Structures are given as structure tokens and as C-alpha cells.
Amino acid sequence: MSTAFGKQLERIETPIPGLVVFELPVHGDSRGWFKENWQREKMLALGLEDFGPVQNNISFNDAVGTTRGIHAEPWDKWVSVATGRIFGAWVDLREGPTFGTVFTTEIDASRAIYVPRGVGNSYQTLEADTAYTYLVNDHWSPDASYSFLNLGDETAAVAWPIPLADVEISEKDKAHPRLADVTPIPPKRILVLGASGQLGLALRARFGDAAHIEYATRDDIDVTASDLSSARRWRDYGLIVNAAAYTAVDLAETPEGREQAWAANATAVAALARVADDHGITLVHVSSDYVFDGTVDGAYDENAPLRPLGVYGQTKAAGDLAASTASRHYVVRTSWVIGEGGNFVRTMHSLAERGIDPRVVGDQFGRLTFTSDIADAIAHLYESDAAYGVYNVTGSGDARSWAEIAREVFRLGGHDPERVTAVRTEDYFASATGPVAPRPRNSRLDLTKIIASGFSPAPVDDSLRAYVAGLKG
Known part of the structure; x- marks a missing residue:
């Protein structure tokens, strides 16, 4: 023996x-x-x-x-x-x-x-x-x-x-x-959903085009389909990043938009969570400040009670809960996203260049989040084996109103910031002809947890300066 x-x-x-x-x-x-x-x-x-x-x-x-x-x-x-x-x-x-x-x-x-x-x-x-x-x-x-x-x-x-x-x-x-x-065994595959959106493009820039990384749009894979469990050899995947979402906040208040928002932001996430849990895959789901009602003083931490105001926020909150059923999950909660394509900063820069003086909401406060920062944070969480759970990710620095950000865009572009007029949310939407979703007045997200994980969010002021410089070029 x-x-x-x-x-x-x-x-x-x-x-x-x-x-x-x-x-x-x-x-x-x-x-x-x-x-x-x-x-x-x-x-x-x-x-x-x-x-x-x-x-x-x-x-x-x-x-x-x-x-x-x-x-x-x-x-x-x-x-x-x-x-x-x-x-x-x-x-x-x-x-x-x-x-x-x-x-x-x-x-x-x-x-x-x-x-x-x-x-x-x-x-x-x-x-x-x-x-x-x-x-x-x-x-x-x-x-x-x-x-x-x-x-x-x-x-x-x-x-x-x-x-x-x-x-x-x-x-x-x-x-x-x-x-x-010998043919080396490649790393487990990474699937990025929503690859054509602002965040999807930033994730492509961050992860690159290695053979084991797959970028997919809704046309490539339907996550609500009944055959999702057999749509891929899922055991070969180590990470799914769900950067796909229905983001038409106001249209979500219509009957058709409500159905689409629930399908994309909640039902699809539940399906992905089941696949991830069945095959030991890490699921990253990108969430929003709209899961809160914006009535608290100070910043929201990851454990703050969910209290969405409108349909979009409700579907995002449901998606957060669905994603958390996967054993290996990161819910990345962010706000005021800026990347490639149409966004607030690009719009303000265009208005300034065309000589248009905008009226901008001045009673909603938060921080911009650039998609490159979100992509870097996602890579950090996955590659560092950070504890699973919810993480707030925005740019760092002082919170500002939309009007204050617009003025800064004007200033950085060489235009008079006083051309921007701050207005109340109610006044801004007073002439709207379609549905208007309620917005949280306070979108500040506490960054203590993501910083403690070893990630340093970029200062908003630096990111905004670089972004506007790129638009000017």
C-alpha cells in the first residue's frame, strides 16, 4: 500500500x-x-x-x-x-x-x-x-x-x-x-454583442481582431431565439460582453417601443444568463443610471435600491437582475455615454460650429462616460479576475449638468460658452409632440468599488478635451 x-x-x-x-x-x-x-x-x-x-x-x-x-x-x-x-x-x-x-x-x-x-x-x-x-x-x-x-x-x-x-x-x-x-490551443472565445454600436466599436478597438474574438450584431445572433443554447459550441467561450441594448428612452414609452425595450434589455439578458450559467461563461452586462430615480443626495453606490422612473429604466433594472443569476457575472453600470457616432458632445460641437445657440437642460447632473473607459474597465474586470458583481463605471471628477458640459464643449471648440442657455427639464420638453420619458435628475455613480478593484477611471475633463480636439481635427 x-x-x-x-x-x-x-x-x-x-x-x-x-x-x-x-x-x-x-x-x-x-x-x-x-x-x-x-x-x-x-x-x-x-x-x-x-x-x-x-x-x-x-x-x-x-x-x-x-x-x-x-x-x-x-x-x-x-x-x-x-x-x-x-x-x-x-x-x-x-x-x-x-x-x-x-x-x-x-x-x-x-x-x-x-x-x-x-x-x-x-x-x-x-x-x-x-x-x-x-x-x-x-x-x-x-x-x-x-x-x-x-x-x-x-x-x-x-x-x-x-x-x-x-x-x-x-x-x-x-x-x-x-x-x-504543435498547433497551440487558443484562448477561450470572446463574444461581443452589439458590435456595431458606440460601445461595440470601442470594445473592438480594445480587444482587437484576434481569431478567438467574435463581434456580433442582432443580424448575426438572435439571443431571444429558442435555439440559443445550440447556436454556438458555448463551452469554447470564456466571455460574453452584452453591449447590445434598446436605448430609445422616449420611444420606450410607446406600445411598440415598450415591447422592443423589454425584449432587448430584459428577455435577451435572461437568455444570455442561462447560457452563461450552463457553460461556465463570464457574462458582462452593461447597465445604466436610469435604474435609479435620481432623488438621493450624493452618488449612488452599487447596492442602492433600484427605483426606475420610466419603461427604459425598468427594463434595464430587470436586465441587471437577470444578469446577476449567472454565477460569473459583471454588471457594469454607467451613465451619459460618449463614443463614436451620434452623441451629446458631437451634437453640441456641431451646433457651435454652425452658429446655433442651444437651450440645454441645466437641472440634471452626472458624469460623462467615454466608451474607451467602459471597454478598458470591462477588460480589467475580466482579466484581473475581479470579484463578480455590480460595478459603477463613469469618468472621474466633479458631476456637472448637461448645460455645463455643453458650455465646456463650446469653450474647447473656441466658441463663446455663454451662447448655451440652461433651462429646466420641464421647459426643455414643453414643446415635445411625442412621449417623453422621465429622467433621473441625479445620475452620479459612486466609483469606490471599481477603483478598489485596481481600475482608475479617466478624468472626465481630460477625456472631453481629447474628444473635442479630435472633432476639431
């Missing part, structure tokens, strides 16, 4: 990122032994991600020296031994700076190892009647993308205890390529 009794549950890092060895407590006596081979709560407490296993496989090996691998699959594994003992070898076959890194160790019943997707897995049995067992978080598929490495690759140079010339290896394993010819 080679299994060690009395170990404490312990996590041991390896040179391969995400590949983690666990020492397992095994309790035994003359009758045999018992162990908790996989205990979700305890593993999560030690920092292992909740990888969601869906299948358990066992490979029984009769003879000493049975050698299998090196295989890198597009799913995660929890590898352990029920009986016997193995020499395990793992090689990082993922794209990136650690490609080709090797780790080896022995595994018996008192040890297990978590193997992330893309890390090549192989073993050689050191005892007869070895039962090698592994949990995986996806079902085998012919469409999955695999990579393989030859067991005898000279670059990896695995120090097999029993020379490969003395063991039986399958013809398939013998034919695997050397490291120089």
Missing part, C-alpha cells in the same frame, strides 16, 4: 499557470481507506475555480509502464488515482508565453491535480492494476479542437521513469508531432 495517510488538504502551485496539485486527506486502517476525491466547497475555499464537471471517466491499466498522451483537450480536468500510482507529465500547449512549459510529479490516491484546458496531459503507470480517473466539464465532441505532443519530444524532454522504448505505446500516440509542429 503506497498511499500516504493523514495528509492535510493542501493546494500546491506548479510552473504551469492554472495547473494545481492537491494533497488529499486519506483515512484508512487495516480494512482499507476512504477519501473525499472531489469536494466542491473545500476546493473552492482553496481557490480552485468552480469548473462544473459533467462527466467522470476511468482508465484501468493492467500493467506497469502503460503510457498514454500527450493530449490537450478544450476542457478542464480533475485527475486522480483510485488504485495504484502514476508518473504524470503535463505540458502547456496553450498560446502564450508559457507554451512548452513542463511539469511532472507522481500521483497516488492521496494526490490529485487540476488540469486546465489546453494543458497536455499524459501518464505512465508505476504499479499494476492502476485505475486512473478524471472529471471533465464537457462532453466529447467531434467539433472540439485538440492539440497533441509526442511523448518522446526532445524539447519537452520528459524524464519518463521507464524508457519509452521499453513500454507499449499506441500507434496514434507515436504519431503525435514534436513541439515545433
Whole structure:
């Protein structure tokens, strides 16, 4: 009996990122032994991600020296031994700076190892009647993308205890390529929805056009369709960014607009949350200051009660709640968004250039948020593994009214800011012929939480200056 009794549950890092060895407590006596081979709560407490296993496989090996691998699959594994003992070898076959890194160790019943997707897995049995067992978080598929490495690759140079010339290896394993010819496993896919909108364009600029990143519009994927669960091989995705929304605030007050707003801002988000939760995907959902009524003094933090005034705000609040049902979610709440295409700053700059003196609302206060800042914040939250939840993201600095911002746009463009007249919200919309949605008078969002995560929102004044300079150019 080679299994060690009395170990404490312990996590041991390896040179391969995400590949983690666990020492397992095994309790035994003359009758045999018992162990908790996989205990979700305890593993999560030690920092292992909740990888969601869906299948358990066992490979029984009769003879000493049975050698299998090196295989890198597009799913995660929890590898352990029920009986016997193995020499395990793992090689990082993922794209990136650690490609080709090797780790080896022995595994018996008192040890297990978590193997992330893309890390090549192989073993050689050191005892007869070895039962090698592994949990995986996806079902085998012919469409999955695999990579393989030859067991005898000279670059990896695995120090097999029993020379490969003395063991039986399958013809398939013998034919695997050397490291120089291996096709690296790409990162999990990223799907950006709403790719043609202001934020979608900023996300494209931030994430780039790598092969594993997909930008989609409503024409590309209907998230409310009944076949959404099979619309993609979702297990290949690590992140969905929902930058799509119905944003016609006033039209949302009409019967047709109300239906469209609920479909895009709530029903679609619920469908995405189900897909994300079923497949271990991180969901980023972009929300709005309109989920609040704007009546409080000071800034709204992430835990402020939802109290939307109009249909648009109601649908965005419902979307926030739907997104939060996904285990891995970030709700990014923002305000007064400025990016490419039509927006308030661009309109004010155009009016100034054309000699038009506007009347602008002067009793609603908030901060502008430039889409590049939102895109950077989303990337930060995902890449830094920040705690899941709701985060406010706007530009930093003092809150201002729309009229004050308009005057600043005029000034930055070389025009007289006094040409802008501040008016009350009621007076501004007094002549409107269609429906007018209620607006929150206070849209200040507290930035303490996003700053504590390590992200520094750009000062609004600096961003506005650069934006107007770009319009002038």
C-alpha cells in the first residue's frame, strides 16, 4: 500500500499557470481507506475555480509502464488515482508565453491535480492494476479542437521513469508531432454583442481582431431565439460582453417601443444568463443610471435600491437582475455615454460650429462616460479576475449638468460658452409632440468599488478635451 495517510488538504502551485496539485486527506486502517476525491466547497475555499464537471471517466491499466498522451483537450480536468500510482507529465500547449512549459510529479490516491484546458496531459503507470480517473466539464465532441505532443519530444524532454522504448505505446500516440509542429490551443472565445454600436466599436478597438474574438450584431445572433443554447459550441467561450441594448428612452414609452425595450434589455439578458450559467461563461452586462430615480443626495453606490422612473429604466433594472443569476457575472453600470457616432458632445460641437445657440437642460447632473473607459474597465474586470458583481463605471471628477458640459464643449471648440442657455427639464420638453420619458435628475455613480478593484477611471475633463480636439481635427 503506497498511499500516504493523514495528509492535510493542501493546494500546491506548479510552473504551469492554472495547473494545481492537491494533497488529499486519506483515512484508512487495516480494512482499507476512504477519501473525499472531489469536494466542491473545500476546493473552492482553496481557490480552485468552480469548473462544473459533467462527466467522470476511468482508465484501468493492467500493467506497469502503460503510457498514454500527450493530449490537450478544450476542457478542464480533475485527475486522480483510485488504485495504484502514476508518473504524470503535463505540458502547456496553450498560446502564450508559457507554451512548452513542463511539469511532472507522481500521483497516488492521496494526490490529485487540476488540469486546465489546453494543458497536455499524459501518464505512465508505476504499479499494476492502476485505475486512473478524471472529471471533465464537457462532453466529447467531434467539433472540439485538440492539440497533441509526442511523448518522446526532445524539447519537452520528459524524464519518463521507464524508457519509452521499453513500454507499449499506441500507434496514434507515436504519431503525435514534436513541439515545433504543435498547433497551440487558443484562448477561450470572446463574444461581443452589439458590435456595431458606440460601445461595440470601442470594445473592438480594445480587444482587437484576434481569431478567438467574435463581434456580433442582432443580424448575426438572435439571443431571444429558442435555439440559443445550440447556436454556438458555448463551452469554447470564456466571455460574453452584452453591449447590445434598446436605448430609445422616449420611444420606450410607446406600445411598440415598450415591447422592443423589454425584449432587448430584459428577455435577451435572461437568455444570455442561462447560457452563461450552463457553460461556465463570464457574462458582462452593461447597465445604466436610469435604474435609479435620481432623488438621493450624493452618488449612488452599487447596492442602492433600484427605483426606475420610466419603461427604459425598468427594463434595464430587470436586465441587471437577470444578469446577476449567472454565477460569473459583471454588471457594469454607467451613465451619459460618449463614443463614436451620434452623441451629446458631437451634437453640441456641431451646433457651435454652425452658429446655433442651444437651450440645454441645466437641472440634471452626472458624469460623462467615454466608451474607451467602459471597454478598458470591462477588460480589467475580466482579466484581473475581479470579484463578480455590480460595478459603477463613469469618468472621474466633479458631476456637472448637461448645460455645463455643453458650455465646456463650446469653450474647447473656441466658441463663446455663454451662447448655451440652461433651462429646466420641464421647459426643455414643453414643446415635445411625442412621449417623453422621465429622467433621473441625479445620475452620479459612486466609483469606490471599481477603483478598489485596481481600475482608475479617466478624468472626465481630460477625456472631453481629447474628444473635442479630435472633432476639431
